[in-house]
Amino acid sequence: MxxxxxxxxxxxxxxxxxxxxxxxxxxxxxxxxxxxxxxxxxxxxxxxxxxxxxxxxxxxxxxxxxxxxxxxxxxxxxxxxxxxxxxxxxxxxxxxxxxxxxxxxxxASREHLESALRSLVRAQEHLLVVGRQNALERIAAFLVDMAERQGDLAQFDLPMSRSDIGDYLGLTIETVSRVFSKLRAQGVIRLLGIRSVEMAKPGVLRALCE
Amino acid sequence: MxxxxxxxxxxxxxxxxxxxxxxxxxxxxxxxxxxxxxxxxxxxxxxxxxxxxxxxxxxxxxxxxxxxxxxxxxxxxxxxxxxxxxxxxxxxxxxxxxxxxxxxxxxASREHLESALRSLVRAQEHLLVVGRQNALERIAAFLVDMAERQGDLAQFDLPMSRSDIGDYLGLTIETVSRVFSKLRAQGVIRLLGIRSVEMAKPGVLRALCE
DNA sequence: ACTGAAGATTGACACGCATCAACGCCTCCG
DNA sequence: CGGAGGCGTTGATGCGTGTCAATCTTCAGT
Structure with missing residues (x-):
């Protein structure tokens, strides 16, 4: 089977x-x-x-x-x-x-089981972010996750809108935008484009996720 | 073990x-x-x-x-x-x-894959509750879920503490307690014991989940 | 039954984020 | 070139839920 x-x-x-x-x-x-x-x-x-x-x-x-x-x-x-x-x-x-x-x-069956289990672990970890972290921690966790899934380079893309990010993290677009601005003002990230991010201080971001 | x-x-x-x-x-x-x-x-x-x-x-x-x-x-x-x-x-x-x-x-592996996929769907549905619903909606969704998983009877048990419920729904125990009290005051539920609930108005509870 | 500890409830207050609103920027298309 | 509309940013304000604290209830252990 x-x-x-x-x-x-x-x-x-x-x-x-x-x-x-x-x-x-x-x-x-x-x-x-x-x-x-x-x-x-x-x-x-x-x-x-x-x-x-x-x-x-x-x-x-x-x-x-x-x-x-x-x-x-x-x-x-x-x-x-x-x-x-x-x-x-x-x-x-x-x-x-x-x-x-x-x-x-x-x-193939084994491979699909593994993919499904990976989705399960990811969903459960996401629950921790959405259920127990504040806006700043959620954005930080999101950025770290995106970076890691794109090869863990300092610079990476956000292939989605602010609205998508908000609906993923359980926040409004305004809050997402404010946190991005705050992280940029503190020099933690740089926005090379509206959908292109550079992690200037990856350590700070990772510390925010706890 | x-x-x-x-x-x-x-x-x-x-x-x-x-x-x-x-x-x-x-x-x-x-x-x-x-x-x-x-x-x-x-x-x-x-x-x-x-x-x-x-x-x-x-x-x-x-x-x-x-x-x-x-x-x-x-x-x-x-x-x-x-x-x-x-x-x-x-x-x-x-x-x-x-x-x-x-x-x-x-x-057996087919059965386990099915269990894993069921957990995945459940986790993703739980994300909607935690990410996008308010305290009242979360508790209502939780009660409906518990009832359905115990045979969908009007009366059922909550086999966990208020603290557990709070940490499941991303709320504090105080908020959980307040919402329980509110639902009880409105006659939507009855508390037969600290961990035993009767759904007096299941329709209202289900409507709250949307 | 008594006692202490843990869990649950209720109230007062504070604060983080949502909401509402205005504005800037960019792209598309006439 | 100009206007419209979508997306993003920023500001002002209000509400829902967290926090802190006091009290009550439940339950386990003596």
Whole structure:
């Protein structure tokens, strides 16, 4: 039994796919804001980010939004139980995303289990940030996380808007903006562009996360 | 952990056995507050709650605590990546917990993957509560969740302290207590005991969660 | 049953962040 | 080139929840 058993049988997307036994996973282009799947959709495949970034979120009835996770190049998302998506997924910026066909080899199954567990650990760690840290600590944790996931370089990109960052951290865009300004004023970060950050004092940032 | 729980032979399983919550492993007793595993411990097995409740949490350097999840009877926990526990797990009240040997059979791994994915969805939904709902909504969501996971009866138990509830919802015990009092004053719930609740107006509670 | 400690409740007050509002900057497109 | 609209920044103000403190309740141990 493989991970594929958890998902509904994969319907061929077109005649070509059905005819090809081992299709190459070519990324599909998504422009910023484009929907990848919606809450309630059938969950019959996984996705791997080739470039760009994906936001996975949920909405309350009155429109409040919580982004549960961002997925960056190389990362896999789309796991669900019971064959239905419980969340929305959209490209946070222009992105390339490859659909992964559910394969039945043990190796692929193990790999997907590992990806799912990594998402679980990440979600639980995110809970600590959102549930118990203040605005400054949340932004610091977010910046450190983004840097680490992009090779841990001093300079890195924020492939999403301030609004996305706020909805990821449980803050408003105004608070996000104020904290960025404060960190910049203190020389902890430099903003090379609206979406490009340089960690001037990584030690300070890391200390803020505790 | 008793030797019996560690080395109890796995009964051969068929499809129906896997679906049934009753495990072949014998549960070990844990008193309230007893540690099941700690951050940094080797993660070499899973656990299934027989009775009682488990809290899985993480700490900040200054002692702030975030409970990522509660596990109730029948539920499986202990998933990790890279063979190390990233969290602490303790009995939230007197509990019986069975260790599950990591087996490589396809059937067991399928079952575990499903449990892991269920934990993932639950954690992501919990993020919405903690990140975007106010104190009243959080408590309402918590009560509805607890009721549903205990058979969706009007009356149910809270197998954890107010402090645990606060650390699960990202609130202080004072706020938790105040919201309970408010719901009781409005006739939405009745407190049959300090840890026993009756949903007098389930519709109101569900509406609060949106 | 008595006693002490831990947990829970309630009140007063403070503060961090949300809200509301104004403005600047950039991009798109006529 | 100019206007419009989206996004980001900054300021003023209010509210919800944290903090501190006092009291009450529950429960375990003697």
């Amino acid at each position: 493989s991970a594929a058993a958890l998902f509904a049988p994969l319907a061929p997307r077109n005649r070509e796919d059905a005819a090809r036994p081992a299709p190459a996973e070519l990324p599909t282009m998504y422009s910023a804001g484009a929907e990848i799947y919606a809450q309630g959709d059938r969950a019959d495949r996984l996705y791997r980010v080739a470039f760009g970034a994906v936001r996975v979120y949920r909405l309350l009835a009155d429109g409040r939004r919580q982004i549960c996770a961002f997925y960056l190049p190389g990362e896999v998302f789309g796991f669900e139980v019971d064959g239905r998506h419980h969340f929305f997924a959209e490209a946070a910026c222009a992105s390339g995303i490859a659909a992964i066909r559910q394969v039945s080899s043990d190796e | 008793s030797a019996a729980a560690l080395f109890a032979p796995l009964a051969p399983r068929n499809r129906e056995d896997a679906a049934r919550p009753a495990p072949a492993e014998l549960p070990t007793m844990y008193s309230a507050g007893a540690e099941i595993y700690a951050q940094g411990d080797r993660a070499d097995r899973l656990y299934r709650v027989a009775f009682g409740a488990v809290r899985v949490y993480r700490l900040l350097a200054d002692g702030r605590r975030q409970i990522c999840a509660f596990y109730l009877p029948g539920e499986v926990f202990g998933f990790e990546v890279d063979g190390r526990h990233h969290f602490f797990a303790e009995a939230a009240c007197a509990s019986g917990i069975a260790a599950i040997r990591q087996v490589s059979s396809d059937e």
